[in-house]
Each structure stands twice: as structure tokens, then as C-alpha cells.
Amino acid sequence: MKLIIIGGSLVLLLLLMFRKSFSGIIEGISIILFRLGLSVLLLFGMHLLLGLAGYTIPINLFTGAVVAVLGVPGVASVVAISILL
Template sequence: MKLVIIVCSLLLLLFLMFRSSFSKVLESLPFFLFRLGFSFFLLFGVHLLLGLFGYQVPINLFTGAMVAVLGVPGVASVLAISILI
């Protein structure tokens, strides 16, 4: 319960501090969520394709967010990390 109160108060404080830019963040949130969903779809396709050759590509929130933010270089870096490790 204390954690919920702390998180809510921090969010309220951030909202009050960045009130003008908060609307810009809310406008770009659906775009980021679309990119995140598409990155999971893309990673799943790559996972299926490389699974035929014996490679496993991890699909989790971190790799999805990395691909959503970086795009194609994010896919390349996830592939490089999964192949090298």
C-alpha cells in the first residue's frame, strides 16, 4: 500500500512539473505502443525463421522495447547478441 502511494505521488509530481510536455508524451504514447506491438510480431517471425537453423532469439519486454526504439538496428543488435551468447 505504501508503494502505491509513493508511485502515485511521484507520478502526480512529475505531471505537475512537466505539465506542458505531458500532453506531448500522451500524444506519442499510442505510436510507441504500436511500435512495441509490431516489434514483438517482428521478433516472433525472426524467432521462427532462425529456429529452423537452430538459433533462439529471445522475445521479452526488453528486446521488444529495444527494437521499438531502435528499429532495424535494434533487430540486428538483438540477433548479434543472441548469436554471440
């Protein structure tokens, strides 16, 4: 835990040194985190709906990242892989 705090502090210090691009970096990080959160929420909804039919969808960082990057085709691929396996 201490290592994460020290690493995060160093990253923030480096970002503060380059203030011009600081707002652009923070905006990019916020967009990525928003998409990741929305994709996990979408996967949870699919998990609930398909759970009624007896299928389970794994919800973890990898499946969330796949859905965040690919969008609707990512949801379809995660569901297809879950059903086929």
C-alpha cells in the same frame, strides 16, 4: 493488481486535469505502444525463421523496447547477441 488500478486511475485523473496536453500525451503513448507491438511481432518472425536454423531469439519487454527504439539496427543487435551467446 489493486495497486496498478489505483495508480492508473490517478494518472488518468491527472491527465484529465490538464486537458490541453491530454490528446498529445495519448497520441505519444499510442505511438510508443504501436512501435512496441510491431517490434515484438518482428522479433517473433525472426524467432520463427532463425528457429529453423537452431537459434533462439528471446522475446521479452527489453528486446521489444530495444527494437522499438533502434529499429532495424536493434533487430540486428538482438540477433547478433543471441547468436554469439
